[in-house]
Amino acid sequence: MSEYDKVRIGKLVLKGEKPKSKKRKHKKQDKQDIAKNVQDNDAVLxxxxxxxxxxxxxxxxxxxxxxxxxxxxxLDNGLFTLGGPHNDGEGPLPEEILTAFPVNETKIALKSGYGKxxxxxxxxxxxxxxxxVGAMEQWEPIFQDGKLALLSNIGCFMSVANDDDDIICERTTAGPAEILTIRSLSQRMEDSSKDVPTEERGSLAEVEINYVRKFQKFQDKKLRVNVENHTQLEQAKNEGTLHEALLDRRSKMKADRYCK
Incomplete structure (x- = not known):
């Protein structure tokens, strides 16, 4: 092997140029990926x-x-019991499948496979x-510290009877026996607002206040919001010129370092 062949061939580095460090995945993204994998694995099981x-x-x-x-x-007599354990990878049996309907923002209704x-x-x-669905057929899911309990209309939580595995509601406080999991097979809906900037979430009035807080700088630190109606903003939003309209409204309030 010649002396030339022994020379290590690599990228040309100019004098004064600092080597670039390798890109590393952000820790936050790593945690999100881990959480997603754990959740997916749980669903697979x-x-x-x-x-x-x-x-x-x-x-x-x-x-x-x-x-x-x-x-x-x-059960076909209108009662409910706890079914036997399933192996990993198995979902519930047909008689263990329910249909959930939202009643309002906090309560749901549940229908069995028998249509009741x-x-x-x-x-x-x-x-x-x-x-x-009447008052007695409404249930309130209570989420706390990553756990879930199902509160009935009589003020007691759903649980399993110790002697015969019947499904009952007897205790007014949620202990270990009342902790349950509601699993879904419905397709998950993507959050339509996840790609919307924080400043643009809410009503047009709230959006304008958010942008005022973000951009306007006054010595007395008091907000100065344009008092004109929001008809112009509604039209601008439909036309895709919301940012320009907000900028124009802020410029009329003066003392804004980002406006003329």
Whole structure:
């Protein structure tokens, strides 16, 4: 081998040029990827049924899970029991599948595969015998510290009876026996506002205040918002010129370092 062949061949580095460091993934992105993988793995272990983490996600095809892969099961007599455990990768059986409907922002209704809505009788037993949603057929999912409990209209939480695995509502406080998971098979809806800048979320009045807070600088640190109506802003938003309209309105208030 000649002396020339022994010379290490590499990128040409000019005098005074500093080597660039390798790009590294942001730690925040790493955590997001890890969380996504964990969530996906959890869904895979449950046959594609993913864990609902907010009231807005409880809609459509769902199942109520107690413990590990044991689901609330509807019986043909209108009662409910806890089904047997499932193996990894298995979802709930047809009789363990429910349909969830939003009642309002905080409450939902649940319908069994027999077409009846879940409610509670006078003894605190969960039943599914109603053809319509009344006060007794409304449930409030309570999320706290990453855990979920389901509150009935009688003020008691859903749980499983110790002796015969019946589904009941007896306790007014949520303990370990009342902690459950609602899993969904519905397609997850993407947050339509996730790509919208924070300043542009809310009503037009709130958007204008957000931009005033961001850009206007006054010595007394008091906000000065244009008092004209927002008809012009509504038209500008429809035409795709919202930013220009906001800038024009701020320029009329003067003392704005970003306006003329």
């Amino acid at each position: 449950h046959g594609g049924w993913w864990k609902a983490k907010s009231v807005s996600e409880i809609s459509g095809t769902v199942a109520i899970e107690f413990g590990n892969s044991c689901y609330v099961k509807a 809505y879940l409610g509670v009788d006078k003894k605190g037993t969960v039943i599914g015998r109603s053809d319509a």
